[in-house]
Amino acid sequence: MSTATPVLRTTPLNALHLELGARMVPFAGYSMPVQYTAGLMAEHHHTRQAAGLFDVSHMGQLRLEGADAAAAFETLMPVDVIGLAPGKQRYGLLLTDEGTIIDDLMFVNRGDNLFVIVNGACKEGDIAHITQRIGSRCNVIPMPERALLALQGPKAVDALKRLVPGVEKLVFMTGGAFDWQGADLFITRSGYTGEDGFEISIDGERAEAFARALLDQPEVKPIGLGARNSLRLEAGLCLYGNDIDTTTTPVEAGLNWAMQKVRRTGGARAGGFPGADKVLGQLDGTVPVARKRVGLIALERVPVREHTGLQDASGRQVGEVTSGLLGPTIDKPVAMAYVAADQAAAGTRLNAIVRGKPVAMEVSPMPFVPQRYHRG
Template structure:
């Protein structure tokens, strides 16, 4: 059951969402805007064509401080932390001892510390897990006083540079310290929509005023969780709790690209992370890979939702949809699913069982739309 409204946490932009006419829903223990009066479709398409502002202040922000922060953090993930240059950001995965995914996250080398953003629903557990794993090697400092905004879309840079000159010099997965009206901002050129854009960490006391300043720019409209979900699905990006969780390994989730070579093959830093034997065995093919995350496109105009069963032509269950909807930009039903590994090749035909009816689907490459990141 969802918590009553009075028990839900509120972000620093809660009053602004209500003022803008948002429909609020419980999400990750917070009262969050799922959509505004324009509706999901309009919000999605506006983000793809112009600039959308998302409140993602429910996410967890923390910093790791101390000379052993990078070496310590690397012991928790199959990811290269030590060699990440100052000023650069990277995608990471916290793993269980069985090699399954506790959470996915973003981390940034600020020189003075490692800045980490984790998922809202997982943040308490993540912080406890990190403290237990490396708390003796560095300081693990949660930052609950910080709000987090995401400004996404091809015109995001035009809107943001008027308020914060210099951000236009950033390229994808870089960032830095900026100021707006005397308030400190930490900005990265990144996001979770497949578009160019920025994520902006701002003190809760300045979050409302800064969000209003962004919304006063002609390119920018407010965007809710509904469009955030459809945008990330078109971009082929996993949602924790749907497409990855503690039952899935990075290899099953087709996240091999997130594990750099230095952690996978040879050398002193290969392995040494939780579940390494299983993960590296799956990568090498010595441990059987029974299922794999794939993209699917429906061959009929029938949306295929989360948890829909997938069957082969003989009627055998061969997988399950983890995220699915009618993609507003691609204008066809798309989905992510886990399917039997021998059926994961592009072009494979499967049947989704929607209200007892077979809907033909085809395995396809992701992302479903070309990414629009600004790489310089």
């Protein structure tokens, strides 16, 4: 019986990561940098203070083409696709027929097509699902030849506008086409750190040269997956596979804000997405919500990791941590968890059971660190 280790894929920046001294780990089927020589804490703080460059080329990029693309895509999600103006970006949720989350994604109306970015670990399944459900109504075109870079932090705009003049005119959740030395770029002002920043789609063959040009800017340092995780958790953002998955509904996950009113109440476009009866029922209270995603801050300096059980004061098991670590910016242990709905109110005290001992935690609003998106 073969026990061969599966061969990891690499991104177009793999040689650069090794040159920069990255510690590489398996992630979503790829060999990815978890940190560089400065270490996770330094990388986290640098992104909050200046600008960090992340390789997110493991993510899936695709475009949906055809006159019916927006209406077709809207049938898969509880999200307003038809009403999204050209140049605007939106967060979306692919749902199962039971109303649970297949994946979360970002999409942009590029005028003549929808540009979609999905999570790396889910991309093959997502593309197959989208193609199977709406491939007869629009062209579903994967873009494996494209790399994806994220430049995040308060000084990201200063660094990027030197190379790509005009990007400073973008505001949060907008995007546009740009050029760098003959390479076509599609850039959105977005990211997953809670900071101002950009995501840049570029042909894989030009990605290393462009990454080097960014790293030549005085504000920019390379940042690995470790700091990406701590930044997104402090920003209160879900990680697919940890905080949301096919066992969680958007309402349980506290993602009500991602479902626009036009898809929720009255009108011809309300409902009509997979699992709509359950999701809309949870929204209006006719279907009970047994558990909810919450933020937690530990009241003592003990990091609380994923899969840690949570108990109330009487010792009753009331939930489980889905993401947790010592937040470098807040300098306290923070976590996300699903807890019984009657334990989800801010200020509720719970005990995380760490190595058999209770660690006191308090339900806290998120984000743990204020988000600093550039809204213009």
